[in-house]
Amino acid sequence: MMVIMQPGASRQQVEEVIAAIEARGLSAHVIEGVGQSVIGAVGETHAIPTDVLAVLEGVENVTRISQPYKLASRTFHPSDSVFPLDGFTIGGREIPIIAGPCSVESRDQLLDTARAIREAGANALRGGAYKPRTSPYAFQGLGEEGLAIMAEARELTGMPVVAEVMSIAQVEVAVKYVDVLQVGARNMQNFPLLRAVGETRTPVLLKRGISASIEELLMASEYILAGGNPRVMLCERGIRTFETATRNTTDINAIPVLKSLSHLPVLLDPSHATGHWEYVGAVARAAVAAGADGLLIEVHNDPAHALSDGPQSLTPQRFAALVGQLRAVAEAVGRQLAPLPVPVAAVAWDGHA
Amino acid sequence: MMVIMQPGASRQQVEEVIAAIEARGLSAHVIEGVGQSVIGAVGETHAIPTDVLAVLEGVENVTRISQPYKLASRTFHPSDSVFPLDGFTIGGREIPIIAGPCSVESRDQLLDTARAIREAGANALRGGAYKPRTSPYAFQGLGEEGLAIMAEARELTGMPVVAEVMSIAQVEVAVKYVDVLQVGARNMQNFPLLRAVGETRTPVLLKRGISASIEELLMASEYILAGGNPRVMLCERGIRTFETATRNTTDINAIPVLKSLSHLPVLLDPSHATGHWEYVGAVARAAVAAGADGLLIEVHNDPAHALSDGPQSLTPQRFAALVGQLRAVAEAVGRQLAPLPVPVAAVAWDGHA
């Protein structure tokens, strides 16, 4: 940590900062500038908030030099984290595509969509049973019934399933049904929830908050990792900016930045990041070209009748065409799409064994 | 709702939009523009998501005309909501000041601070027992013990107490100790939590999310109001923008905008909105001049040793001076600071009965 003193800070103020640094078991090193001093605090600083020095008299501000996260950092874990899901790995050379509807609306809707995306080339199935909705008057999801339908879809198609949880009680239920727990953008800093998913041994897909910095995303992953769960996937899904032409602004820069700072796999969700199905393909291709380790794409068997997120959902036909394009881009950057899952009940699922 | 068709949308596409509108019990009215049509959907639209029309073929976008919130809206509740807390009211002519430390750190720290701010002119006491911290390695609060200390401070000073809750389990505990439940910025869209506080009959102080729009803040309050709890206070606390000279950017515009859209009381927290105690006074005065119904100010008996938020905390002395300034500004805009609470144990608390 570097403590920047105000111009004209007194000798005594500098001494007090040095004392405060040393009181925390760090060593202090002063650089006398032209009318302004800087004091370096050297030692194990990542668990010390900058506030406790910034508050002292004569201090202008305090800058952290080393990262405030550790378990998520590439410095302490140089090689990529690669971990298996059913039938494929994430974080390595293979790029899996997770697809499915925003919400589980009914058994028919989900199973139809699951079959169609499996056919089109998806590796895993997403679907929401508990839905965070801006309006209390909107459809809020099927709850545990929805999770059971997700599990049925896994049986049918062989694809692992991903569903969002919003509270500790939902975590307890969801771990019985799903392969990956999703923490949504609105809950990226719901710390009790992060602790709860950190205590499970189910992989976690952690979405970036709509206005979370990259560092805050990594700190949120640190909560999960510190709880003992090492299988965390980060997911860029667009940030809020002044631009209103799209629902959010895809922060494509975040992909190389996260890959450089952290060993965790990085996914991108082009559906939320753009909000319009017309733009999903361009941004999905861009993500793969930029180095993303996977994609999360909304696909609905009948978007025109979706209860939520219809405008950003692809039809299975458009999704199938996109998978072909993604395969070409993946190869152009020296990678490949993940192999398709083998359905548990292969003879049954497509009805013509 | 207005459905804007793409230039060149076909007659059949227009017909299908009309059918979808009518299928939801609304009536459809078409305006044929120059090469582009607009279809008005008239009726009870606030519970219908725009998505379900935006997804149709040939639709460019869908704009909501009437507000998506109802209980929070001034249209349906024209007069200001005014409700009592211990010894004063909020939402009317009186302006209460809620002050106290970021965290309850110890019994001595809290009781000292409580006495000092009561003396300086505060009307209520804030303090955190459960702390949302960006880092899993930072101080996380004293939990229920902290709440008990808050309750003790109320006994001593007569001031009602405000504390943050972050999970449903914490709500169940906190209602036994505190007078106002605070929902923090990070949880403004934690919908299970909003439902939980909506089911209590304890007043709620709802802080605006760091990147929440004014409409989203009102929709979040709608969750609480729809749960049956009418006593909601809104609190602007700074939004995230590109400017880094201050911790957040105070959206002072939000005060007149919220007062115009909603009947709920509107507070401002200049401590988080600026992040530096030097700027707290200017922004607190601005809030009162702009029409805020109350203030939430961080004060610590010894900021230099605070475990969190020291740099944005006022000392009791600086706070006392600020209260005097706020009194003058309140009178200049035709209002007045709320009367000081009468301590339950008046003879005891200041040590000289």
Add this chain to the structure above:
Amino acid sequence: MMVIMQPGASRQQVEEVIAAIEARGLSAHVIEGVGQSVIGAVGETHAIPTDVLAVLEGVENVTRISQPYKLASRTFHPSDSVFPLDGFTIGGREIPIIAGPCSVESRDQLLDTARAIREAGANALRGGAYKPRTSPYAFQGLGEEGLAIMAEARELTGMPVVAEVMSIAQVEVAVKYVDVLQVGARNMQNFPLLRAVGETRTPVLLKRGISASIEELLMASEYILAGGNPRVMLCERGIRTFETATRNTTDINAIPVLKSLSHLPVLLDPSHATGHWEYVGAVARAAVAAGADGLLIEVHNDPAHALSDGPQSLTPQRFAALVGQLRAVAEAVGRQLAPLPVPVAAVAWDGHA
């Protein structure tokens, strides 16, 4: 400047940074951290771009400690800059109000408005002769004819006049007519224009760019000051954020921050900062309470027929009521509104000599 090395930077990379620092006449001071070094560069750094060190091998980033501006800084000019305009001063205890229409639309419109705002309590007249318009198809202003009408209004009312310039050629014309040259938000980093107004001896009102940081605003003022023109007024006019309920977001924090960093007078324009006349009063009062040295307010004699900015313009009646409120707030914070100008032709201007 502090050069932060990457974790694991080599000894040789550190040496090369030291050599580069010394080659620029600065001295280098190394602090060896835990796995990461920091090198302080001490000396006259304000004219050295951080880029030239950031580019070196092994460097993570470079942080400036001292401010990159000098003439605008309070460090080098501790007392407030106070300078006279016709009949009042700016930057001291007096708070002038500059009012008038967005555009000079006609002689009658401007003279009517000028008389009305003078009567209502304005100290100076604003009006645009050259208009920056987003659309090439919108009204672009009357040009030099508009400036001549402004000068006529000054004769009539005694109020100094303020008008925007957008190019070097316009500066050459405008100095013959106006008392204050305005550089608009879109041109805050039009460096040839800043140099041109810096070469005049006419006071300059410099508006903050819609997404300019506070530091960039001060650097822009540095261009003018470095040109030899010391009479610069800074003007906050709202920044662009994600919030769409108002045209811009007033950065009220900028007022105490600018007053603390710089000696230059700081104004606020609540009309552009909100975009709706209903909110102008609240934000104008807030600005005075926060310590602004002046206000810039759009007033039109007939907003319903204004060629531009009608929705954010006050009528003269509403403006007069606001001036009364501002007087009360100014006194509550220990200041006062500037005294009204004496018209040059006092007998004539109100038509009843």
Add this chain to the structure above:
Amino acid sequence: MMVIMQPGASRQQVEEVIAAIEARGLSAHVIEGVGQSVIGAVGETHAIPTDVLAVLEGVENVTRISQPYKLASRTFHPSDSVFPLDGFTIGGREIPIIAGPCSVESRDQLLDTARAIREAGANALRGGAYKPRTSPYAFQGLGEEGLAIMAEARELTGMPVVAEVMSIAQVEVAVKYVDVLQVGARNMQNFPLLRAVGETRTPVLLKRGISASIEELLMASEYILAGGNPRVMLCERGIRTFETATRNTTDINAIPVLKSLSHLPVLLDPSHATGHWEYVGAVARAAVAAGADGLLIEVHNDPAHALSDGPQSLTPQRFAALVGQLRAVAEAVGRQLAPLPVPVAAVAWDGHA
């Protein structure tokens, strides 16, 4: 245009809006909603500012339905604009790469870099002779001498040259030397400058302002097109957001959005959009995958000694490697890099004829 009336607007207010619409030669169509009316204004609305209706009594807001730009719109010009530069075309199937240093620093530096990037696969040369610098104390460019060096580099390498202009006077000089005039981000709304380049017949590369919306970028291009110059290239170069891990946030969404709204070619500048050479490759690949029509990349023969933008400049070696990757991505999306230029003096430029 749709005029949304306030809830409870009177019959007379509605009539007055209708009258104002009809007075502008448009026809008015009223939709009576539940407690709120909407009035459609049909006709040639693109040159009518929304302000003139928004200001009327009882109006809540006014929404534009059709685009405010015309010449830039795909609605009026459905097929892509394709135009030739020396040796290649832009806007069609070919993707040209424009590369070069931030500034022309010296004859040797520019000619060396030009040779190296030509060898590595660039199609055109960029370089700044007039530099917009935040600080008045920083290197401001070589001016006309720099332009002459650019012209010499074209002779030597056969590559057309691109240079920025910041004022009308610079336009007059630059057209004598360069093949493409660049309008930089800070001048995107410098309307006198846009008119000046619109009066030339030199192609214009128009960079998006750091906080300009996509619609504002298209309106800026409309100024140039309306001046009679049809050869405009749009360039996304990163927008300003809250994220500080990179210099700007690349708005990758802008590529498909601009391609859908406009027929003009769309380029991306990954150097400014990220600010760090390490991230340039990932974002350049993403741009091609997303459908960009060209790239603008900073390359310096010796970044460690660059006078500006060193940290975001590639070395010629890294640039050559990137060109190979871009070729593969372009082919994966069905396009190809533009063919290399033939130097005018082919025998001479590489010294071994």
